[in-house]
Amino acid sequence: MAPMTTSAATLPLRDRCGLLRDYWYVACRAESLGPKPLGRVIMDEALVLYRDRAGQVHCFRDRCLHRNAELSEGFVRDDCLVCPYHGWAYDAEGRCVRVPSARPGTPLPKKELTRFPVREQDGLVWVFMGEPERAPAVEPFHMPHHGEAGWKSYYMETLFENDVTNCVENFMDVPHTVTVHKDWFRTESGKEVRATVERTEDSVLVTYHQERDEIGLSTLILNPTREPMVHTDKFYMPNVTRVDYDFGSKRSFIITSQCTPETERRTRVYTAITFRLGGRLLNKLGRLLLPPYTRKVIHQDVEIMANQGRSLSRYGEEFLNSEADLLHRYIESLRDWATQGGTAKKPAPQKQEIVFYV
Ligand code: FES
Ligand SMILES: [Fe+2]
Known part of the structure; x- marks a missing residue:
């Protein structure tokens, strides 16, 4: 099957919104994210988020490197995201760490999941939709009086x-x-x-x-x-x-x-x-x-x-x-x-x- 080609009109929103992608967007409320993978869509980009045992949140493109199943329907084991289709497992950096069907000694794939910068602030989980290297220069919006006494x-x-x-x-x-x-x-x-x-x-x-x-x-x-x-x-x-x-x-x-x-x-x-x-x-x-x-x-x-x-x-x-x-x-x-x-x-x-x- 040939790869899908995209015309300008069908480009994902993220690729045709100019500077609008260079911001932090809310992906979910912090309290709704635990160890169970959560699927979200931002600017036509399918994302999977999960929280590891240390409470850190991770966010990747919701697409397994193997046969491209959605990882958000999988599960997390030992802080690794496991694909629901053939069980390939990815660590918190997005590296493939296990291919259950592979003959012992077979090298693991080098390719990694696409990662998105993620932050937790004011009870919300934020994802940066621009090029990851730009993320540190931009701040998520501060929600007014969040957690302040008297409010x-x-x-x-x-x-x-x-x-x-x-x-x-x-x-x-x-x-x-x-x-x-x-x-x-x-x-x-x-x-x-x-x-x-x-x-x-x-x-x-x-x-x-x-x-x-x-x-x-x-x-x-x-x-x-x-x-x-x-x-x-x-x-x-x-x-x-x-x-x-x-x-x-x-x-x-x-x-x-x-x-x-x-x-x-x-x-x-x-x-x-x-x-x-x-x-x-x-x-x-x-x-x-x-x-x-x-x-x-x-x-x-x-x-x-x-x-x-x-x-x-x-x-x-x-x-x-x-x-x-x-x-x-x-x-x-x-x-x-x-x-x-x-x-x-x-x-x-x-x-x-x-x-x-x-
Ligand atoms: S599609 Fe994910 S393991 Fe096969
Ligand atoms: Fe209104």
Whole structure:
């Protein structure tokens, strides 16, 4: 059988995303990884991850060197990854250390599994998708207040049938909150919203000038004393959004979303819900009451993202922008520039005021 050839259009995402591969992407939550091999896809690249007895995490291309079976369906013995098909075993460096069917004395294959740099940070396992030698120069994104005293946080892991750009835009989009999240997050009232939108070298920052805004459950759990709310949204290249709501000086609610591109139109999102409600007991109450609420709201976004994803798959992209979509255009300009390999003129820093109604 001849080797498979690939045209530019069918190249794996990792080989046609320009500079976007030169980042750390979340592969899984740290707590979901043990000695059992875990299969994940990032940028069309199939990966297998496992944790050895010393707690170290290893990550390889999910493809046995023998007859190319997926190693993620195998198992780990003595810290070696064993293929489920004929039992070839690979050590933590990806070297083949055992071929069960080989005549004694036969030299082991020299070829090694393709390895990916891996790190554990803030309760997440991160994989570097660029050339491994570039990894030390890049830091994974730090999740805000992770493990800090006085703060509580939890992760949600969600699959979206849409690309990273549309997902991050959705997470920062305010106008959809009165339709998609009607009665759950914000309800339409024709209120004027003023915001400053700023594009820097590698981020988009939105500051809302609307102290009397409210978000669902805010009065009940987040802001019982009705302090003025300060709301800022940030996008960080290439795939992170951070939405902050501060209520006075003691209460905050932060939603940080890490978007991992699995394929062209599937994104696995790790959402950190981080909060401080002004006391240990209130934090405990928040930890109890917030998950069902945040899950419901995310599920509403999953549905609208799948809807848009279907339409984009059918007809491609042809957007009409309103004033409120300036932040979308800024995000697209940064991601498009990186996808094209960073050779074109870089989008210049810019700041503008916008007005819209919700
Ligand atoms: S395919 Fe993996 S051992 Fe044969
Ligand atoms: Fe939403």
